[in-house]
Structure formats: C-alpha cells, structure tokens
Amino acid sequence: MTSTRMTVGLVALALACARAGSAQVTAREVLERLDANMTIRTVRMRAELIVHYRGGDDRTMTFESWERGTDQSFLEFTSPARDAGSRFLRQGDAMWIYLPRVGKSVRIQGHMLRQGFMGSDFSYGDASENPSMANDYDAVIERRDTVDGRQVVVLSLTARRPNLSYSRRRTWVDTERWVPLREELFAASGRLLKTMTLSDVRRLADRWYPFRIELDDALQTETTTTFRVLEMRLGVAVPSEVFTLRYLESGR
Amino acid sequence: MTIGRMALELARVAAALARGLARAAARLVRRAGLPSVLLVLAVVPLAAQAPEHPDSAASDSVAPAVRTRVTGYLEHQFSASRSRGRWTQLDHDRLRADLVARAGRGVWLEAAAVWQLYRGDTRVRLRDHLPASVAAGVDTTSLVIEDRHFVNHAYLVLSPGGVEITAGKQYLTWGAAWVFNPTELFRPKDLFEPTYEREGVGALSARLPLGALSDVLVAYVPDGPFRTSGKVARARHHVAGFDVSALAAAVYEQPAATPAGAASAPSRRLVLGGDLSGEVLGLGVWAEGTWNDFAGDRWAEATLGGNYTLPDRTLLLVEGYFNGWGRPGDPYPAAAWLARLAGERRSLGRFVAYVAANRPVREVWRLGVGALVNPGDGSAALVPSVAWEFAENVELIANGLVSIGADGTEYGRGGVGGFVRGRVYF
Numbered sequence: 001m002t003s004t005r006m007t008v009g010l011v012a013l014a015l016a017c018a019r020a021g022s023a024q025v026t027a028r029e030v031l032e033r034l035d036a037n038m039t040i041r042t043v044r045m046r047a048e049l050i051v052h053y054r055g056g057d058d059r060t061m062t063f064e065s066w067e068r069g070t071d072q073s074f075l076e077f078t079s080p081a082r083d084a085g086s087r088f089l090r091q092g093d094a095m096w097i098y099l100p101r102v103g104k105s106v107r108i109q110g111h112m113l114r115q116g117f118m119g120s121d122f123s124y125g126d127a128s129e130n131p132s133m134a135n136d137y138d139a140v141i142e143r144r145d146t147v148d149g150r151q152v153v154v155l156s157l158t159a160r161r162p163n164l165s166y167s168r169r170r171t172w173v174d175t176e177r178w179v180p181l182r183e184e185l186f187a188a189s190g191r192l193l194k195t196m197t198l199s200d201v202r203r204l205a206d207r208w209y210p211f212r213i214e215l216d217d218a219l220q221t222e223t224t225t226t227f228r229v230l231e232m233r234l235g236v237a238v239p240s241e242v243f244t245l246r247y248l249e250s251g252r
Numbered sequence: 253m254t255i256g257r258m259a260l261e262l263a264r265v266a267a268a269l270a271r272g273l274a275r276a277a278a279r280l281v282r283r284a285g286l287p288s289v290l291l292v293l294a295v296v297p298l299a300a301q302a303p304e305h306p307d308s309a310a311s312d313s314v315a316p317a318v319r320t321r322v323t324g325y326l327e328h329q330f331s332a333s334r335s336r337g338r339w340t341q342l343d344h345d346r347l348r349a350d351l352v353a354r355a356g357r358g359v360w361l362e363a364a365a366v367w368q369l370y371r372g373d374t375r376v377r378l379r380d381h382l383p384a385s386v387a388a389g390v391d392t393t394s395l396v397i398e399d400r401h402f403v404n405h406a407y408l409v410l411s412p413g414g415v416e417i418t419a420g421k422q423y424l425t426w427g428a429a430w431v432f433n434p435t436e437l438f439r440p441k442d443l444f445e446p447t448y449e450r451e452g453v454g455a456l457s458a459r460l461p462l463g464a465l466s467d468v469l470v471a472y473v474p475d476g477p478f479r480t481s482g483k484v485a486r487a488r489h490h491v492a493g494f495d496v497s498a499l500a501a502a503v504y505e506q507p508a509a510t511p512a513g514a515a516s517a518p519s520r521r522l523v524l525g526g527d528l529s530g531e532v533l534g535l536g537v538w539a540e541g542t543w544n545d546f547a548g549d550r551w552a553e554a555t556l557g558g559n560y561t562l563p564d565r566t567l568l569l570v571e572g573y574f575n576g577w578g579r580p581g582d583p584y585p586a587a588a589w590l591a592r593l594a595g596e597r598r599s600l601g602r603f604v605a606y607v608a609a610n611r612p613v614r615e616v617w618r619l620g621v622g623a624l625v626n627p628g629d630g631s632a633a634l635v636p637s638v639a640w641e642f643a644e645n646v647e648l649i650a651n652g653l654v655s656i657g658a659d660g661t662e663y664g665r666g667g668v669g670g671f672v673r674g675r676v677y678f
C-alpha cells in the first residue's frame with residue numbers, strides 16, 4: 001500500500017482506475033496506475049484513529065483534514081478533549097505540530113519523525129512522507145494471489161533513494177479495482193516493521209478507496225491501530241491559506 | 253469550587269471585561285472623537301463580513317469547521333521536596349477552562365481562565381533556595397504562595413485585508429530550542445518541565461503573512477508608560493528545508509535585586525537574535541541565539557541541539573547552552589542567584605548541557621529521564637519521569653528531581669523532590 005497517501009499521510013491510500021484488464025500489466029504499470037489515481041486535486045475528510053491496546057482498552061481520536069495535491073495537508077483533532085485543537089501542517093516533506101495549550105507550533109524533524117503519531121502505530125514519518133511509487137521504488141511481480149476472494153498481484157518494491165522511511169515494501173494490489181489490500185513495510189536490514197491491511201473499499205466518483213486501514217507496528221507490540229474514514233469529499237475547494245503556518249497557529 | 257461558583261466567577265469576569273471595554277470606549281471617544289470611533293466600529297463589521305477565503309466561495313464548508321468550543325481540565329498535583337534537611341510539601345488543584353469562539357467572519361475570541369488553589373507549605377523561605385554563603389546576607393522574608401484566579405490568555409483576533417491583528421493577553425512564545433530559548437522574552441520555560449503551559453502576555457500584535465511559511469510579526473507589550481513598554485519585531489521564513497527567524501526587541505526589565513533588597517528602575521534590554529531548525533543527515537537540529545544589551549552589560553546567548561530516535565522509538569535529545577552572562581564556575585554572586593530565582597536568567601553558569609531520553613513502555617506508559625548539567629561547577633539535576641495515559645482523557649505524571657553537587661553550585665542545592673500530577677480533560 002502506498003501508506004503515506006493519507007491525509008497528512010494517513011489517508012488517500014492507493015487506488016486505481018476502475019478499469020480492469022490487468023492480466024498482462026507489468027510491475028511498473030501497476031505503480032503508475034496507483035500513482036495516477038492517487039493524484040487527487042483536493043480532498044476533505046473526517047476520520048478517526050483508534051489505538052487498540054493489547055489489554056483490551058481503546059483510544060479513539062477524531063480529526064478533520066484537508067489535502068491539496070500530494071504536498072499539502074492540514075489536519076485538526078476534534079476529540080477527545082485532551083487532543084482537541086492539536087493541529088498538523090505538512091508542506092512537502094516538512095511537518096509542524098501546533099500545541100494549543102502551549103500556544104506554539106513546533107517543527108517535527110529528523111528522527112523525531114519516527115515517533116508514533118499521537119501514540120498510534122503510524123509514525124510522523126508515515127504522515128509526512130509521500131513518495132511517488134513509480135519514481136521512488138523499483139518493483140517486481142512476486143506472484144499472483146487472492147485476498148478475500150479478490151485477484152491481486154503481489155509486488156516487491158525496493159527503494160531507489162536512501163531517505164525513504166521504508167527501504168522495501170511488499171504490496172498486494174487488487175487488479176480489478178487497483179486498490180492495495182495489504183502491505184508489508186521493511187527496514188533496510190530486511191526486518192519487517194509494519195503490516196497494513198486495507199478494507200471497506202468504496203467507490204467515489206471513478207475511484208476506489210479503502211475506508212478502513214489496520215496497522216500493526218512490529219516494534220510497538222502493545223498496540224494496533226485502526227484508521228477509519230467517516231466522511232470523504234473529493235474535488236472540494238480548499239483555500240490556499242489553510243496550508244500556512246499562520247493558519248496552523250490560529251486555526252482560522 | 254462548584255460549577256455554580258465557576259459560572260458566577262465567569263460572570264464576574266465577563267462583567268469586569270464589559271466594564272473595562274465601556275471605560276476604554278469612553279476614553280477613546282474623549283481622545284479620538286466620536287467620528288473616529290464610529291469609523292472604527294464601521295470598519296470592524298465590514299472586515300468581519302468580508303469573505304475569509306476569496307477562492308473558497310464555491311463551498312463555505314470546505315474551510316475547517318467554525319465552532320465555539322469549550323474545553324479544559326482539572327489538575328491535582330502533590331509535590332514534596334527535601335532540602336537542607338527539611339521536608340516540605342505543596343499541593344494544588346488547578347481548574348482551567350478554555351473558550352474559542354467566532355464572533356463573526358474574520359473575528360475570533362480565545363480565552364482561558366485558571367483557578368489554582370494551594371495547600372501545604374505555602375510559605376517559601378528564599379534562603380532555602382540559595383547557597384549558605386549567599387543566604388546569610390539575604391532578607392529572610394518568606395514568599396507566600398497564594399491561591400490564584402487569573403486569565404491565562406484572552407484575546408481578540410481580527411483579520412482585515414490579510415493582516416492578522418491580535419489584541420489582548422496572547423501567546424508570544426518563540427524559539428526552536430527544546431529547553432533553553434534565548435529568544436524567549438516574556439515567559440521563560442520551567443527548565444525542569446519545559447513542555448508545561450505558560451501564561452500569555454498582554455499585547456497588541458500584527459502579523460503579515462508573506463507566503464505559506466513566512467511572515468512578519470510586530471508586537472507592542474504595554475508595561476508602564478510607552479517608553480518602557482516592550483516592542484518586538486520578528487520575521488520568519490522557510491528556506492532550503494530550514495525554518496529561519498530573526499528577532500529584534502526592546503524590553504524593559506528590573507535589574508536583579510541586590511541582596512539587601514534594594515530595587516532599581518527598569519532598564520532597557522535590547523535583544524537581537526534568531527533561530528533555525530531543520531534536518532541534517534537525518535538528525536533534527538536546531539540553533540537559537542541572541543545578543544543582549546542591558547544596563548551596561550552586553551552578552552550573547554546561544555543554544556545548539558539535536559534529536560535522534562532509536563529503532564525502538566526511544567527519543568534522545570541533546571542541547572548545549574552558552575550564556576555569556578554566566579560565570580565559568582562557582583562561586584556565583586548573590587545578584588546572579590536572585591536573578592535566576594526570579595526567572596530573569598536561565599543559568600548561572602556559562603555552559604549548561606541538557607540531555608534527555610524518552611520512550612513508550614507497555615501500552616500507555618512513557619518513561620523519561622532528563623538531566624541538566626553544569627560542567628563548570630560539576631553540578632547536575634536529574635529529572636526522571638513517568639507518564640501514564642490512564643484513560644482517554646485522563647493522564648498521570650510523576651516527576652522526580654535529584655540534585656548532584658556541592659552547596660553553592662548551580663544545581664547542587666536543590667535536594668531531592670518530585671511531584672505526582674493527575675489531570676482530567678473535559
């Protein structure tokens with residue numbers, strides 16, 4: 001899955017044309033289709049992030065987000081009360097967080113991007129990085145398979161540049177709807193870092209979107225995280241000033 | 253305090269604000285004349301009705317939801333410390349209520365009221381916080397910590413023509429550094445808990461955006477007559493992956509009290525500085541510095557820091573702070589101790605290092621340890637911490653403090669102590 005195609009990296013995962021005809025596609029064509037379909041002009045979303053603890057407890061955070069192109073995202077948490085008003089801005093690879101009770105924005109940079117995003121299995125790096133799959137990864141088709149009764153092609157991806165969060169990925173792509181249904185993310189050493197499962201695929205306009213993502217961070221063994229889209233609108237007019245530091249700090 | 257009393261208190265604050273506004277309006281009419289006031293009153297609604305986002309007319313709902321939001325928390329903290337062979341305790345309840353409201357398009361109000369009640373050893377002897385050599389010559393008067401009811405911040409924001417004007421008690425906090433912020437002029441951080449919230453500053457400010465990640469801010473901070481009021485200008489820009497800012501300020505400060513307690517007139521402090529943050533070779537790095545001119549003294553302050561996250565999500569932070577005002581080692585003069593005690597200076601020593609490690613452990617626990625080290629006098633303060641996210645809106649924090657070093661060194665006289673804090677958000 002192109003995991004970082006989510007609002008502020010969390011949303012808008014891979015999707016593809018509804019057109020089928022996948023039997024003879026090459027690995028590169030699969031990536032290009034994913035990229036082409038993920039280039040969303042604008043999206044507005046309301047979603048929740050649920051952190052499941054092994055002990056049985058859950059923490060649910062709700063947020064609203066706005067995204068324009070692949071480089072601009074803005075996200076504001078609306079609940080719970082503890083996190084309400086926390087806001088994030090992403091411009092390209094740079095990311096900032098605004099802490100309402102401190103009244104200050106802080107750059108999230110360097111290795112701090114490896115920290116869990118609001119305590120979830122997603123990292124800030126997941127949220128800020130937005131690779132072009134076709135440009136940033138070399139791919140080979142490992143095999144063809146089925147996931148939940150759907151035909152998929154399993155791709156093995158290797159990073160072309162060193163500063164990506166994941167050096168290797170294995171992705172199960174639905175070859176009818178061109179949606180990733182599962183992804184494994186690896187470190188350069190080959191160690192499995194995260195496993196992602198995508199489901200509740202819905203059609204919006206001429207695209208298919210996964211409305212539910214389950215993420216398990218192999219290094220954060222006490223939790224798993226569910227990302228669930230509650231509402232999504234494509235092609236909305238999002239004012240430019242939303243993606244500014246001034247807006248981040250004032251929320252208006 | 254009951255909800256009813258809270259409401260009563262809020263009503264009293266609102267009434268006081270209304271009376272204050274009425275008085276201010278009367279003064280304005282007397283000074284500026286009625287036509288000018290009417291002009292201002294006419295412009296404000298016009299600004300309020302102007303579209304906030306000209307390119308979003310197609311859909312009003314695409315902008316982040318506009319709402320009135322009331323949040324807050326109730327905090328209880330128990331702290332204890334042992335210094336000079338004596339145990340003291342201090343207990344507090346803190347209730348904070350935050351309000352964010354839209355008064356019209358382009359007009360916003362943000363405010364927070366805090367009620368804080370203390371119990372325990374509320375009488376603090378200054379000499380307990382000073383080395384023996386200095387304490388002998390200091391006024392033995394005790395400081396009494398009293399219950400506080402205050403407005404943490406309360407400001408109005410107008411956005412006419414792209415300029416954002418903020419009037420009222422607002423946040424004027426700057427600096428990329430984690431602990432030592434030389435560019436922080438008004439509300440210095442608690443070095444032992446740098447992420448704790450701070451009060452706003454009564455000011456009038458205007459911010460002019462110059463692109464998505466650049467802007468210029470000017471602020472006027474009334475304090476006594478115009479001459480002794482603070483004036484600040486700050487510009488920031490995002491360039492080549494780095495956030496860069498420059499700051500120039502003139503603020504008036506009381507020179508540190510003498511041991512005899514003699515007060516002197518405020519003097520102007522000129523500050524020129526800036527900060528920078530970004531990424532170098534995968535490491536998050538930041539730098540911040542100022543040049544200061546105050547009451548005949550001129551000195552520089554600078555901070556350089558970085559962070560690194562281990563694969564298991566342990567966050568490591570390192571920060572080095574140079575304070576040209578400080579001394580290479582002890583003994584430190586009494587005035588320096590008093591200035592530091594009053595929060596006017598960040599360190600006694602010329603060099604201070606801060607190192608910290610922090611990592612999540614078992615579900616909702618987070619363990620951390622921080623250390624402030626003064627290599628000049630060989631003292632250090634260790635601050636271990638445990639945070640437990642007890643429930644979705646409940647958190648518990650326990651912090652410790654262990655002082656290492658001889659009496660008379662920067663961190664050597666703090667003894668041992670710590671606190672346990674519970675906070676429930678609503």
